[in-house]
Amino acid sequence: MSLEFADPDTVYLTYGKFFAPAVIAVLACVLATRSRRPSSKRWSERWGWRLTIAGYTIITLGMIGSYWLSLGDAMYGAVLFGMLLGIPAASSSASACSAAASAHASQPG
Numbered sequence: 299m300s301l302e303f304a305d306p307d308t309v310y311l312t313y314g315k316f317f318a319p320a321v322i323a324v325l326a327c328v329l330a331t332r333s334r335r336p337s338s339k340r341w342s343e344r345w346g347w348r349l350t351i352a353g354y355t356i357i358t359l360g361m362i363g364s365y366w367l368s369l370g371d372a373m374y375g376a377v378l379f380g381m382l383l384g385i386p387a388a389s390s391s392a393s394a395c396s397a398a399a400s401a402h403a404s405q406p407g
Contacts, residue, residue, distance in 0.1 A: 315366060317365070318362050328351060332347050352380075353381065360374065363376065
C-alpha cells in the first residue's frame with residue numbers, strides 16, 4: 299500500500315475550501331469585538347471598523363465564490379480588493395487604539 303497525493307489543483311482547491319470558513323470565523327470575531335467597543339468612538343475608529351467589516355465581507359464572498367462556487371479568477375480580484383480595504387482600516391484602528399491607550403494612561407488611579 300502506498301501513499302499518494304492528489305494533483306496540485308485538487309490540493310489547492312481543498313486548501314481554499316478550508317480558508318473560506320476560516321475567514322468567516324475571523325469576520326464573526328471582528329463583529330463580536332466591534333459590538334463590545336464603547337458607543338462613543340472617534341471618527342477614525344468608526345471608519346476603521348467600517349472598512350474592516352467591509353473588507354472581510356468582500357474577502358469572504360470572494361473566497362466562497364472562488365473555491366466553493368468555482369466562479370473563477372474574477373473572485374480573486376474581489377479578495378484582493380477586500381485586502382486592500384484593510385490597509386487604511388488597520389492604520390485608522392491603530393491610531394484610535396493608541397489614542398485610547400494614551401487617554402486611559404493619563405487618567406488617575
